[in-house]
Amino acid sequence: MNLDYTEDELLFRDEVRTWLNENKPKEPLPAPGLERLAYEKAWQKKLYDGGWAGISWPKEYGGCGFSLMKQLIWFEEVTLAHAPAEGIFFVALNHAGPTVIALGSPEQKQKYLPPILRGETPWCQGFSEPDAGSDLAALRTTGDVDGDSIVINGTKIWSTGAHLSDYQELVIRTERGSQRHAGLSWVICDMHLPGVDVRPIRSLDGEVHFCEVFYDNVRIPLDNVVGGLHNGWKTAMTTLSFERGTATLGERMGVAWTVEQLIRLARATTDETGRPAIESGNIGERLATARAEAAALRAMTYMTISRGMRDPMPGPEGVIAAIYATELVQRVHELATDIMGLRALEMDGGDRWPRRYLASRLRTLAGGTSQIRRNIVGERLLGLPRGR
Secondary structure (H helix, E strand, C coil), rough: CCCCCHHHHHHHHHHHHHHHHHHHHCCCCCCHHEEEEEHHHHHHHHHHHHCCCCCCCCCCHHHCCCCHHHHHHHHHCCCCCCCCCHHHHHHHHHHHHHHHHHHHCHHHHHHHHHHHCCCCEEEEEEEEEEEEEECHHCCCCCCEEEEEEEECCCEEECCCCHHCEEEEEEEEEECCCCCCCEEEEEEEEECCCCCCCEEEEEECCCCEEEEEEEEEEEEEEHHHHHCCCHHHHHHHHHHHHHHHHCCCCCHHHHHHHHHHHHHHHHHHHHHCCCCEEHHHHHHHHHHHHHHHHHHHHHHHHHHHHHHHHHHCCCCCHHHHHHHHHHHHHHHHHHHHHHHHHHHHHCCCCCHHHHHHHHHHHHHHHCCCCCCHHHHHHHHHHHHCCCCC
């Protein structure tokens, strides 16, 4: 891969930078809740009106159809501009939408895709269950076919933003007696249907990010199955392949910015002796390491982009960068607390360092634990025996 930007890409970067600086919200991001929902809906609508919605989606489905390199440039510039991330629309734009594009019927594409781009319909994920977390194949939520409907009963958990979402990408067991990967179906669930009970879970940081969702004889149309009845494992793997590919580019680009923010903070913060924190103990060395690790993550991201230019369907290789990124996010925020010490508890203003530290703890759990991801690398990339 030639890492030099083409003239077209350089012009594109200038165009993105100018538009973001002129159009990004002037108000800070509100705390999670209805106010943030309205804020993120308004931002997604502005992206749509400006022609920047669905940067990875094909043009025939209303997206921008940008190349992988232009997607990377977009996320770099969003980070540099401190513009809002995808927020509540992450699942809709990076999971559900691309899955419907890849495997959905023409009717499903026409009904569900445009409202996502316009910022009208956030989605959430309904994969994990109390006894089926990273081991998705152990799920037990059932869906019984009854005429032209599926009747759903069961429970899902750790469903991010479910209390604010209109739809859910839901994986259920539609073939009674089936085991593991067989007999599953990926369906579109309207979160406003009778029998759907969403119960928010308050997290360690004091905010609501996740929910438990209960389904009591929830009846959805059979037409809401995506990828074929009882073929849900393949559809779900398509969904997860997008997550392991380019879906987290924005977060990866943000790590380097956070490290630079910490370097400035370490120079301005003094320890108990009055010395700048960057000269205290091994803080300077750890900051240098973090900057180098952020550069390594950037190189791994470019490797992912390079591979994606050859193969349009993301493969398991993206898991390597995901492991590195999630663990680096934790190390960086641990470093932040060491730089600030007890004063970190007083610095919960615009930068929200204590909450960001607490939120970083979930990075090695969400989307599959680090252990599960290492199993994927060992089995699918290195050809090692299956883990027990």
